[in-house]
Amino acid sequence: MPKRNSTFVTDFLFxxxxxFGWKHRLIFFVVFLTLYLLTLCGNVIIVTIIHLDRHLHTPMYFFLAVLSISDTCYTVTIIPRMLSDLLSPYHTIAFQDCVTQLFFYLTFGINNCFLLMVMGYDRYVAICNPLRYSVIMGRKACIYLASGSLAIGLCMAIVQVTSVFGLPFCDGFVIPHFFCDVRPLLKLACTDTTVNDIINFVVSVCVLILPMGVGFISYVVIISTILKIASAEGRKKAFATCASHLTVVIIHYGCTAIIYLKPKSQSFLGQDRLISVTYTVITPLLNPLVYSLRNKEVKDALYRAMCQKPLSS
Structure with missing residues (x-):
């Protein structure tokens, strides 16, 4: 493939x-804005309730609060800009802003992947080793695990951002996406990107396959342990807790894996854009909607905060 002329990039164009026509974009704006506000409100409620209610000062809810904060930062990185572009005829983004967006998008996206793995491990210890749960999942251990997830996100993001923006870009600078992402940016490079594609694939494998593998093993052991519980009520409660987590995990890892692990030759921009909407707009809503607000302990805490009686069993 012949090299194209490269030039200094000051702006990109989304x-x-x-x-889509104006009417369709307006519908998208209303739908995405509604989902975004629901996500923000849900996450703020979760973090506030967990902070205020001492009954929720446990490792499980600590990680839920951290995930809610991470989800909020993740959506703030992408959605406000996307909403603005839906109503504006000008979709330009400065080079520095594109670097910043990609960095924070990768940081919090990767952080979420490892947080979900940590939360799966937390459920594994709680169900499979309950007598040592408070010792294994102590305060320091929780802080180390949450901090480690963020540190991995930061390191991986630095590697990816340095790899992508170290390339020369060509005339046009039209990013075939609605935010700065690795693969669309690599398509604009004026040089061979084989090394960058390998780096992107290796990072994706580390970020997705490792957490998915650990999560899968954890849930196989968890389900095996639950089936041995003599009490039907105990089995029901354990399954209910794990089912919500498993729903979020499958959707989050599934959508992300479709984008980042499939071969470059099978990448279709329109399809990728649709899937990207799922994990940037819809998936963050699942945390407050499926993961927490359907949880009886969280709802009881919410009712206590509102000076009402807790929900009946």
């Missing part, structure tokens, strides 16, 4: 949803 293709975004420009192929």
């Amino acid at each position: 293709e975004g949803f420009s192929s």
